[in-house]
Amino acid sequence: MPRPIWSGSLSFGLVNVPVKLMSATRDLGVHFNQLHEKDNARIEVRRVCTAENEEVPWEEVARGYELESGEVIMLTDEELEAADPKKTRTIDIEAFVDLEEIDPIFYDHPYYLVPDANEAAVRAYHLLRTVMERSEQVAIARFVLRTKEYLVAVRTRGDAITLTTMLFHDEVRSPEDIGIDGLPTAKKAEVDQAVTLVKSLQRDFDPANYDDEHRKRLLAIIDKKRKGQEIEIPEEPETPKAVPDLMAALEASIQKMKSGGRKALAADAAVEQNDAATLKRLPKKDLLARAKEADIEGRSQMSKDELVEALTSV
Amino acid sequence: MAARSLWNGAIRFGLVNVPIKVYGAASSKQIRFRELHVKDAATLEHRRVCSKEDKEVPYDEVVRGYETSPGRYVVLTKDEIQAPARERGKTIDLEDFVPSDQIDPLYYDTPYWLGPQKGAEDAYAVLMAALEKTGLVGIGRFALRTREQLVALHAVDGALRIETMRFHDEVVDEDGLDLPQPAKKVSDKEAKMADALVSSLATEFDPTEYEDTYREHVLEVVEAKAQGRQIVAPEAAPEDESTDLMALLEQSVSGAGKTKKPKAKARKAKASA
Numbered sequence: 001m002p003r004p005i006w007s008g009s010l011s012f013g014l015v016n017v018p019v020k021l022m023s024a025t026r027d028l029g030v031h032f033n034q035l036h037e038k039d040n041a042r043i044e045v046r047r048v049c050t051a052e053n054e055e056v057p058w059e060e061v062a063r064g065y066e067l068e069s070g071e072v073i074m075l076t077d078e079e080l081e082a083a084d085p086k087k088t089r090t091i092d093i094e095a096f097v098d099l100e101e102i103d104p105i106f107y108d109h110p111y112y113l114v115p116d117a118n119e120a121a122v123r124a125y126h127l128l129r130t131v132m133e134r135s136e137q138v139a140i141a142r143f144v145l146r147t148k149e150y151l152v153a154v155r156t157r158g159d160a161i162t163l164t165t166m167l168f169h170d171e172v173r174s175p176e177d178i179g180i181d182g183l184p185t186a187k188k189a190e191v192d193q194a195v196t197l198v199k200s201l202q203r204d205f206d207p208a209n210y211d212d213e214h215r216k217r218l219l220a221i222i223d224k225k226r227k228g229q230e231i232e233i234p235e236e237p238e239t240p241k242a243v244p245d246l247m248a249a250l251e252a253s254i255q256k257m258k259s260g261g262r263k264a265l266a267a268d269a270a271v272e273q274n275d276a277a278t279l280k281r282l283p284k285k286d287l288l289a290r291a292k293e294a295d296i297e298g299r300s301q302m303s304k305d306e307l308v309e310a311l312t313s314v
Numbered sequence: 315m316a317a318r319s320l321w322n323g324a325i326r327f328g329l330v331n332v333p334i335k336v337y338g339a340a341s342s343k344q345i346r347f348r349e350l351h352v353k354d355a356a357t358l359e360h361r362r363v364c365s366k367e368d369k370e371v372p373y374d375e376v377v378r379g380y381e382t383s384p385g386r387y388v389v390l391t392k393d394e395i396q397a398p399a400r401e402r403g404k405t406i407d408l409e410d411f412v413p414s415d416q417i418d419p420l421y422y423d424t425p426y427w428l429g430p431q432k433g434a435e436d437a438y439a440v441l442m443a444a445l446e447k448t449g450l451v452g453i454g455r456f457a458l459r460t461r462e463q464l465v466a467l468h469a470v471d472g473a474l475r476i477e478t479m480r481f482h483d484e485v486v487d488e489d490g491l492d493l494p495q496p497a498k499k500v501s502d503k504e505a506k507m508a509d510a511l512v513s514s515l516a517t518e519f520d521p522t523e524y525e526d527t528y529r530e531h532v533l534e535v536v537e538a539k540a541q542g543r544q545i546v547a548p549e550a551a552p553e554d555e556s557t558d559l560m561a562l563l564e565q566s567v568s569g570a571g572k573t574k575k576p577k578a579k580a581r582k583a584k585a586s587a
Contacts, residue, residue, distance in 0.1 A: 026484055082547035186443040242437060253329045
């Protein structure tokens with residue numbers, strides 16, 4: 001079980017449930033260590049006091065806030081807690097809302113709430129979980145985690161209660177803030193075709209359909225390098241240009257989807273864009289079929305890479 | 315002032331390209347603190363030190379290594395580390411379109427707005443209209459900087475937005491939490507009373523109703539400290555020892571919403587005393 005990041009209480013009316021906060025994500029990223037080029041030794045990052053020129057242990061680190069005058073005010077953890085002791089210790093439910101009303105732009109990080117192992121806490125936890133599930137409501141609360149106040153959404157997931165930190169409204173930007181406005185009105189005929197195409201690519205969302213291919217590719221590169229093999233560096237990719245005839249591109253996509261399905265459509269798009277990376281991910285027999293269509297000579301003798309090369313240089 | 319874009323590329327769905335620019339949509343307003351040495355209030359510096367030589371190392375002598383077994387590393391160049399992201403190219407490749415309510419919010423990570431590049435406004439408007447009409451969300455892949463990510467493309471507030479998403483194996487399943495079960499089941503009476511409390515607090519979600527007040531309070535503490543006042547955190551209020559769930563629920567329902575505000579006022583009074 002992961003280690004708790006915070007413990008305190010979840011408060012719902014006058015009911016207080018002692019809980020622990022656990023991250024609902026695990027880090028599967030491929031991480032690199034900093035090494036000294038000369039001797040391949042690990043680089044350590046040390047905190048050094050600029051007055052004493054000596055390393056400082058974590059227990060002796062305090063936080064400083066710089067005033068406009070340049071003066072730095074030092075605060076201890078206890079003094080910080082005094083800023084808002086209640087919010088530092090309690091997740092206080094303020095309202096219940098429908099999930100669809102929350103724009104995903106606000107979501108930050110997901111956690112699980114786990115009750116303390118005593119009967120009173122466990123019962124209160126299950127009571128809250130049961131009524132939230134039944135009413136299909138999400139609780140909105142606020143609390144302070146590591147010197148930052150968060151708005152949070154508290155929801156049920158299976159037998160558990162989750163908490164997702166959210167940003168405040170003044171921490172997100174609107175399209176107007178960015179300057180996205182004055183868009184033209186979309187032409188009805190084009191929208192109709194786009195709707196047809198989008199619907200033909202519709203399926204149910206199953207997160208298991210999507211694997212982290214980047215992680216796999218990076219680990220494969222590491223393995224190649226370990227064996228002393230050459231790593232091929234793809235060229236800096238170019239930005240694809242807009243299609244000259246939107247209506248024609250939409251219609252061709254719909255046709256391709258009908259005749260060949262998703263994979264054929266993706267492959268066609270890749271050939272059109274000279275996108276070797278996408279083609280490399282296709283099985284060799286698909287590439288051969290495509291080479292036949294394009295009448296590429298000597299295709300039956302070609303390796304996968306050669307086929308991709310031939311297809312993208314047509 | 316127009317915002318600066320982080321990335322330029324194109325959304326690709328079917329044989330259609332929509333050239334776009336990517337902009338950050340969220341920026342945390344976390345208070346920035348400096349690290350100080352508690353003993354002498356001096357600023358701390360982070361120094362890179364070679365663990366073998368015990369000497370500081372300039373940045374241009376630092377390389378990146380992947381640990382294959384304890385103490386053994388495979389060193390990769392920057393280009394080699396970036397190779398998989400470059401392979402993806404400058405496209406946001408949409409693979410599928412899914413109903414938005416099927417995506418558990420647990421999967422959402424960071425939001426970015428997309429703006430059309432010059433000349434792509436029509437295609438942008440068409441894709442946006444198609445998403446609005448169908449209520450669907452595009453699922454695709456996109457390499458921002460060095461990392462390829464799964465993304466969800468939404469049409470919101472008259473613009474297109476992507477949310478980067480976590481992969482399925484990065485989300486912890488609740489089954490692994492080993493949640494304790496209550497010995498005595500929740501009674502109907504308790505559930506009814508809790509339902510009444512939920513209903514009494516039910517409202518429409520309006521993000522502008524919630525302000526970050528902590529930031530302000532921290533700045534008050536900084537101010538007080540700057541004036542040489544001593545800051546003492548009040549003792550934790552004794553938790554309500556009562557474990558009579560039913561009684562607590564009844565009291566909450568009869569005074570729903572009224573129990574919290576007086577406490578908040580009391581706290582403020584203390585800070586200014």
